[in-house]
Amino acid sequence: MPCFLLMISAIMVENSPSPLPERAIYGFVLFLGSQFGFFLFCLWAYVPEEWLHSVGLTYWPQKYWALAMPIYLLVALMVSLVVLFGINMNNTAPLDSVDNVTDVFAQGQRSDCCRKGGIPRLEDVSISEVNKMFYLSSDLSEQKVQHHQVVQRSAQHRQKVLCPSAAAGRDG
Amino acid sequence: MADDEAFSNISGKAISLDCQTHSSFCREFTVSSPKMSIGKVMVYTCSVWLLAYAVFFFTENTAVLSSAILITLTGMMLHIHFVKVDHESLLVIGSLGIQVSSNYASGREVTTFIEMSRIKDIVINEAIIYYLCVLLKEPSEPNVVSSVVPLFQSSKPRLNCLAKVYKSCQEILSKCQ
Numbered sequence: 001m002p003c004f005l006l007m008i009s010a011i012m013v014e015n016s017p018s019p020l021p022e023r024a025i026y027g028f029v030l031f032l033g034s035q036f037g038f039f040l041f042c043l044w045a046y047v048p049e050e051w052l053h054s055v056g057l058t059y060w061p062q063k064y065w066a067l068a069m070p071i072y073l074l075v076a077l078m079v080s081l082v083v084l085f086g087i088n089m090n091n092t093a094p095l096d097s098v099d100n101v102t103d104v105f106a107q108g109q110r111s112d113c114c115r116k117g118g119i120p121r122l123e124d125v126s127i128s129e130v131n132k133m134f135y136l137s138s139d140l141s142e143q144k145v146q147h148h149q150v151v152q153r154s155a156q157h158r159q160k161v162l163c164p165s166a167a168a169g170r171d172g
Numbered sequence: 173m174a175d176d177e178a179f180s181n182i183s184g185k186a187i188s189l190d191c192q193t194h195s196s197f198c199r200e201f202t203v204s205s206p207k208m209s210i211g212k213v214m215v216y217t218c219s220v221w222l223l224a225y226a227v228f229f230f231t232e233n234t235a236v237l238s239s240a241i242l243i244t245l246t247g248m249m250l251h252i253h254f255v256k257v258d259h260e261s262l263l264v265i266g267s268l269g270i271q272v273s274s275n276y277a278s279g280r281e282v283t284t285f286i287e288m289s290r291i292k293d294i295v296i297n298e299a300i301i302y303y304l305c306v307l308l309k310e311p312s313e314p315n316v317v318s319s320v321v322p323l324f325q326s327s328k329p330r331l332n333c334l335a336k337v338y339k340s341c342q343e344i345l346s347k348c349q
Contacts (some may be wrong), residue, residue, distance in 0.1 A: 092299075092300070093299070095299055095300075095301075095303060095305070095320075095322045095325070096305075096319070096320050096321065096322050097320065098317055098318070098319060098320055100297055100299045100320065101295075101297060101305075101307065101317055101320055102317055107316060127293075127295050127297060127307070128292075128293045128295055128307075131293075131295045131296055131338065132342075134296075135296065135335050135338050135339060136339060136342060
């Protein structure tokens with residue numbers, strides 16, 4: 001339910017996730033709706049077939065699905081967790097792949113020279129430059145500052161499918 | 173210059189780095205992995221043989237025992253010949269090329285030479301781990317990295333060891349590439 005609070009009203013100008021009266025109403029309506037839907041599902045699952053036929057409601061799914069559908073959903077949830085992890089492992093480039101170093105976008109970027117005194121254009125820094133900056137600069141304390149300041153758009157982030165568990169542990 | 177600070181690989185086991193400067197434009201770096209410990213070998217052998225004896229106790233089939241012995245022997249031979257790396261070395265010769273070689277525990281040596289015209293740079297790249305790699309280029313396109321050759325893949329040294337090797341390599345590469 002909290003995820004539905006992110007719906008943005010058409011009247012709103014700014015997009016912020018803060019609680020608002022409209023969102024509270026949406027949330028409550030959805031809460032009531034889902035509780036009612038669950039009550040109807042239980043009703044359909046427990047009421048015997050003859051009673052439903054006698055009232056006139058004949059075209060409903062088999063009662064088998066009252067058990068099968070929740071079980072399918074839960075198993076699908078658990079399998080998808082494992083599959084998500086597997087997809088991430090599969091998509092991680094091996095160590096000898098060029099995708100760890102550069103990609104199509106970085107190679108295609110134009111390197112036009114900046115105006116004098118202007119801020120240089122945001123671009124991908126080549127790995128040789130980055131290495132020189134990290135490991136060959138003479139002042140050791142400056143190295144630590146530069147480590148935080150260098151923005152390096154790594155090509156491997158583009159490959160990662162679905163971020164939640166994708167942040168592989170970094171070893172140093 | 174032989175050098176042996178306390179380096180370790182990414183699992184925490186101690187490795188040793190040996191840097192030799194043969195001349196002003198030729199240096200060799202050797203990373204040695206920890207040797208196989210006799211205790212570990214004995215533990216594996218005893219556990220496999222005890223397991224085989226337990227199976228023999230229930231099945232009364234002597235083929236189980238002889239096959240267990242054969243399996244341990246051939247397994248150990250294959251392991252030291254194909255899997256267990258004793259040391260890996262990188263030889264950088266300015267304006268000629270670099271030579272990468274792995275020596276296995278059985279004495280087998282696998283060597284690759286890459287000529288300097290194909291080498292773009294030797295860098296430390298950060299993927300899941302930090303690793304030293306050679307960036308190769310095609311002579312026709314000098315600005316494009318065509319492939320990557322990771323170095324020291326079996327010994328997997330940590331960043332302090334890699335930084336040392338990197339600095340030393342760059343001294344040669346910047347002079348004569």
